[in-house]
Amino acid sequence: MGGERPVGSAAQSGPRDPGALARLTGRAWMGDPAAPADPADPADLGDQEGPAGPGTSAGPGTSAGPGTPAGAPGPAGSGSPGGLETPDVPGGFSMPAPLATPTHRAVPYIPAQPTSGSAPRPAPAPTPRAASASPRSTPTPHSAPTPRPASASAHPAPAPRSALTPRSASAPRPAPTPRTAQASAPPRMPRPAQLPPAPTHFTGRTAVADNLRRILAPKPHPGPDVTAGAPVAVIHGMPGVGKSALALHVAHTLRYRFPDGQLYVDLHGSTPDMPPLTSAQALTALLRDLGTNPLRIPEHPDGAAALLRSLLAPTRTLLVLDDAEGAAQIRPMLPAGSGCAVIVTGRSPLTALDGARCFPLTPLTDGESAELLRAASGRDGLDAAHPLVGLTGRLPLALRVVAARLAARRALTPDVLAAQLAADDSRLPLLEYDDLSVRRSLAGAHDTLRTSARETDRDAALALRRIGALDLPTYDAPLLARLTATDERRAGAALDRLVDAALLEETAYGHYAPHDLVRDYARELAAAETANGDTTAGQS
Known part of the structure; x- marks a missing residue:
């Protein structure tokens, strides 16, 4: 017992070499920071290892056998190089076999596979060093590390926060609108602007x-008057x-x-x-x-x-x-x-x-009538003394009809049109163009009176027809009472109603005169009434 010593123990015959011990235990291969940076020469192991005598124990549960040198190959065992049985070492690694000869060389350390009954010790993954001497940077979790260009500084560039495209700083996010208010708010009505277009050639007034x-x-400031x-x-x-x-x-x-x-x-x-x-x-x-x-x-x-x-x-x-x-x-x-x-x-x-x-409102003046004719027809040379001014009665609607005819037919001269208006007994057929019509405007006023439920309105419509049958400068209540077969009171009320309807003008108290175009329309009504044989229409 006195000549035996356990393999790997601290009791050794020669001087203690930390490098040899490290090579035996495998700590230098594992990259242990405690391993020596400059291992000793493998030849030094022969001075430290004594011969194992007969019965020298190579480790727990392993014997070299009697008369077998420590460095000679022994019986073949599973999992040991050179056929040697390797004792179990904590951590699942095998101890290296004893050196065979005094002039030995160091045998590379090969870790054995862990046995089935022991838990393997996980080996730490080697961390690659950066090419530069700067400290290594730890990659951001859950994201790939950003490669550093050669010209970059010692500090690595930060990885992007997200894979999404960042929002532009110049486009702020609008404030969200509550869904309840958006769904319940009724559509706002636009401000009413219902005026028809203004007249293009407005003249006078x-x-x-x-x-x-x-x-x-x-x-x-309206003031205090509420x-x-x-x-x-x-x-x-x-x-x-x-x-x-x-x-x-x-x-x-x-x-x-x-x-x-x-x-x-x-x-x-x-x-x-x-x-x-x-x-x-x-x-x-x-x-x-x-x-x-x-x-x-x-x-x-x-x-x-x-x-x-x-x-x-x-x-x-x-x-x-x-x-x-x-x-x-x-x-x-x-x-x-x-x-x-x-x-x-x-x-x-x-x-x-x-x-x-x-x-x-009254008809335009002669100068205003001529100005409207020139502006609406595009014809020059129409002045206040032209016959068209008097033939239209200076009525703006009649002036616009004449101007529309002159603008539509460039070959039609103002003088020719004036001659046509003067030749006919009634000017109303020539005072119609497209949707402009003097006759239709006058007919609307007459029909409103004729179809009214009030007796005074119906009397006024009958009085207008009787005025057309008798061409006089002015009319009064006694004359109209005889023409309508009524009393003077009803005749006077009918004449007043014609004044309110702007079909007659009261030139003096009790004396009435129609406009020239109204007189032409009254003639047409009287002629149509005579042709139909209905001289009492409108009395009831």
Whole structure:
């Protein structure tokens, strides 16, 4: 026992060499930081290892056998180089076999495969060093390391945060809109801007237009007078005198002063073959134009009128009510707020409306008529003394018809057209072109009176036909009473109604005269009545 020593123990015969011990235990191969950086020469192992005598133990559970040198090959064993049995070592590695001869060489250390009964020790994966001397950077988890270019600095470039394309800094994300508000908000109605186009060749009416703008323009500071309502201007006159043209001309010049909108309604008070709009129909149209749900419009006209006033009270809105039949038709549509304004056109002056300002229109002057002819026809040389001015009666509608004919036929000269108008007994057939017609405009006024439920209106229609049968400069109530077979009271009321309808002009008290074109139309009515043998039509 005294000559035996365990293999790998600290008791050795020669000087202790840390390098030899490290080569025996395999720590230098495993890259242990404690291993010596400069291993000793393998020849030094012979000075440190003594001969193993008979029965020398090579490790636990392993013997070299009697008389067998320690470096000689022994019986072949599984898993050991050179056929030697290698004792089990903690960690699953085999110890190297003893050196065979004194002049030995170091045997490379080959780790054995772990046995089935022991758990393998995981070998640490080698970490590749960077080419430079800078410290190694640890790659970002879950992302590939970014390769560093040769000219880069010692510090590695940071890896991208995400594979998604980054948002541009110049395009901020808009604030999200709540879905509930987006789904429940109704579509906003556009601001009403319903004015028809302004007349292109508007001529004259300078003083009247200035007065209208002065009255209708909203005041910046209404003042303490809370009883002041919306200003109402009534433009009235005979058919074709240019009432609608003046209203639209003034409305377009004032539209910027009414930023909440401009509403337009054609009431068809004297449109041929079309009944006038009722107040309920007009109110419904206005409320819809202001964005009111049709299911919430009151059925009764009073309720609809109250709702319209409520909607218009805080606004600055301009209303244009064209071709009104009477005061009762438009009164429910008048707003109460002082920020609004109303322009009404019609044959009657509508003096029954409280606070309404009346602006009667008469035919143009000779100079204004010639200016309109030149502008609308494109013909030069038409002055105030040209026959076309007198043959059209200086009525704007008749002047536009003549100008349209001259513009359509360049071969037709103004003198030839004037001769044609003077030769015929009635000028009305030549005063029609396309949808422009003086006869149709006059017929609308007559038919409205003839079909009315009021007796005075029917008497006025009969009086107009009788005036055409008797060509006189002026007419009075006693004469018309004999022509219509009625009393003077009814005849006088009929003449007054013709004045209200702008078909007659009261030149002096009790004396009436028609316009030249109205006289031509009255002749046509009288001739048609005589041809039909109906001399009593219109009395009932």
